[in-house]
Amino acid sequence: MQAVLLIDFGSTYTKVTIVDLESENIVGTARAGTTIETNIMDGMKVALAQIPEPEGGWNFVRKLACSSAAGGLKMIASGLVKELTAEAARRAALGAGARVLEVFSYELTQKDLDRIILSKPDILLLAGGTDGGNREVILKNAEMLSTLPVSLPVVIAGNKVVSGQAADILRKQHTPVVIADNVMPELGVLSVESARLAIREVYLTHIIQAKGLDKAEEFLERIMMPTPSAVLSAAELLAQGYGSEPGMGELIIVDVGGATTDVHSIAKGDPSKPSVMLKGLPEPYVKRTVEGDLGMRYSSEALVETAGKPLMDNLGWTNDQVLDQLSLYKEDPWRIPQTAEEAKFDVAMGRIAVGLAVDRHVGTIEVVYTPFGASYVQNGKDLTPLAVVIGTGGVLLHHSDPLEILRGAVFNPQEPTILKPQDPSFYLDKEYILAAMGLLREVSPQVALRMMKKYIVKL
Numbered sequence: 295m296q297a298v299l300l301i302d303f304g305s306t307y308t309k310v311t312i313v314d315l316e317s318e319n320i321v322g323t324a325r326a327g328t329t330i331e332t333n334i335m336d337g338m339k340v341a342l343a344q345i346p347e348p349e350g351g352w353n354f355v356r357k358l359a360c361s362s363a364a365g366g367l368k369m370i371a372s373g374l375v376k377e378l379t380a381e382a383a384r385r386a387a388l389g390a391g392a393r394v395l396e397v398f399s400y401e402l403t404q405k406d407l408d409r410i411i412l413s414k415p416d417i418l419l420l421a422g423g424t425d426g427g428n429r430e431v432i433l434k435n436a437e438m439l440s441t442l443p444v445s446l447p448v449v450i451a452g453n454k455v456v457s458g459q460a461a462d463i464l465r466k467q468h469t470p471v472v473i474a475d476n477v478m479p480e481l482g483v484l485s486v487e488s489a490r491l492a493i494r495e496v497y498l499t500h501i502i503q504a505k506g507l508d509k510a511e512e513f514l515e516r517i518m519m520p521t522p523s524a525v526l527s528a529a530e531l532l533a534q535g536y537g538s539e540p541g542m543g544e545l546i547i548v549d550v551g552g553a554t555t556d557v558h559s560i561a562k563g564d565p566s567k568p569s570v571m572l573k574g575l576p577e578p579y580v581k582r583t584v585e586g587d588l589g590m591r592y593s594s595e596a597l598v599e600t601a602g603k604p605l606m607d608n609l610g611w612t613n614d615q616v617l618d619q620l621s622l623y624k625e626d627p628w629r630i631p632q633t634a635e636e637a638k639f640d641v642a643m644g645r646i647a648v649g650l651a652v653d654r655h656v657g658t659i660e661v662v663y664t665p666f667g668a669s670y671v672q673n674g675k676d677l678t679p680l681a682v683v684i685g686t687g688g689v690l691l692h693h694s695d696p697l698e699i700l701r702g703a704v705f706n707p708q709e710p711t712i713l714k715p716q717d718p719s720f721y722l723d724k725e726y727i728l729a730a731m732g733l734l735r736e737v738s739p740q741v742a743l744r745m746m747k748k749y750i751v752k753l
Contacts, residue, residue, distance in 0.1 A: 297321060298737070299354045300730035301338060301514065302521050303328055303361035303507065306552035306591060306627050307688070308337040311730035312345060315355070318741050320749065321345070323725055330363045334510050357514045358733040361507055362521035366553075367391055367497055370415040372398040373477075374422040374431050379452065381575055382477040383421040386451065386486035388582045390493035391523030392417070393554065401431055402438040411442065416501045417493060418446050418468075420460065423453030425479045436460040440467045447496045451477045451489035472496060484576055494519060522582060524732030525549060525686070526558050530580050531731070532684075532746050533560035536739045542682050542747070546655075546715065547728065548648050548703055550687035552591035552627055555647045556584045557655040563675025570659065570670045577675045583655045588647040590640070590689050591627040594620055601646040608642045630692050641699055644689040649702030657713045672713070678705060680715040684750060686723035696722050697753045720753040 296315035308328045312321040322345035329337035369392040373380030376399040384397045395413045398406050422432035432452045440463050448464050450457050451474040464471045475488035502508050502517050535541030544561035559581050587596040619639050631637040657674025683703050690696040697720055705714040727749055734742040
């Protein structure tokens with residue numbers, strides 16, 4: 295057996311997956327609470343011990359991991375214009391698997407610096423100006439960031455004419471300072487891959503140690519990427535295929551987690567109807583959004599607040615009943631529903647989390663009236679024709695009716711301007727392997743693809 299150990303150190307759980315490369319089968323999966331407060335290896339050992347060892351013990355040919363523990367990868371992005379370079383910087387950070395805490399535009403103020411200090415980011419992403427365009431703002435912001443009282447890793451992805459000068463300014467206070475290609479070299483042109491790779495490299499070389507995750511690397515080969523980046527990589531592989539092995543085509547993955555709900559789409563999202571004009575920045579084919587107020591455990595209070603009256607109406611609960619349930623989650627973030635009423639609460643919360651997260655991920659369409667009549671303008675991706683929706687995350691795996699939760703992703707005729715999938719087929723990552731397959735893609739992409747197609751089940 296060619297056993298490969300794949301580990302996801304999650305914000306709530308540490309998930310262990312063992313696969314056999316030869317048979318392309320899952321040997322075993324297990325999970326245990328993530329133990330970042332003590333030693334991250336403790337939870338991993340508890341999880342690994344749940345999988346029966348073969349005679350002679352495990353002989354892993356590869357041991358790989360991803361992580362969203364200790365808050366995941368937290369970033370601050372700064373650009374020039376909110377709708378342009380600042381938005382491009384935000385997309386680069388999300389594509390790298392980060393949780394974007396703040397996005398600043400134009401010149402940074404002292405108040406902005408105070409918010410940066412309070413946020414305690416892991417990396418700063420500094421953009422601004424097209425190549426050969428505005429120079430003043432990125433240099434001014436570099437000067438401002440050099441006055442921060444703490445040293446932070448910085449990735450510069452702005453006007454290439456002054457990127458070196460900005461780096462020299464920042465290196466007076468910060469380390470490392472890495473220069474990537476401009477996220478917007480020309481107006482309306484996105485180029486985020488270089489920044490994404492730079493962020494990943496900084497994560498691997500500096501952030502893992504800062505979070506105490508390096509203890510795991512004494513046992514593993516390395517922690518290769520943030521967990522959301524692994525899921526995004528798996529989604530891309532599953533959609534596009536590899537070599538002679540076909541993929542499933544354009545798709546959307548909804549990951550309902552304890553702290554956030556992430557949505558990944560692998561789709562062009564061009565207008566599906568004639569006479570619709572695109573507006574705003576071009577959308578990336580591989581897109582990720584993360585909603586920090588839509589988590590099922592750590593962010594459950596924020597989710598209830600965001601959901602508001604529709605959640606209460608759906609449940610038929612009093613406010614006190616909801617507060618009692620939230621207190622149970624606060625005491626035990628790993629809690630699995632114990633009663634039918636708790637399960638009902640989780641389903642209602644999950645469906646609203648899915649619905650709101652997909653609402654925010656997809657594009658919208660609006661009617662614009664001109665002297666020549668009405669025309670239609672699309673912002674973001676049109677995902678109405680999308681045929682595949684895949685669900686993953688604890689709330690989906692621990693309920694008898696995950697389909698009811700995932701239906702929150704479907705187009706709502708009462709909200710016709712929100713371009714959600716109209717008639718998709720639903721699938722479930724029943725073995726919780728997407729992050730693991732994103733890791734396996736690094737060493738054996740074809741095997742990873744075939745295993746996803748085998749183990750992701752149609753609902």
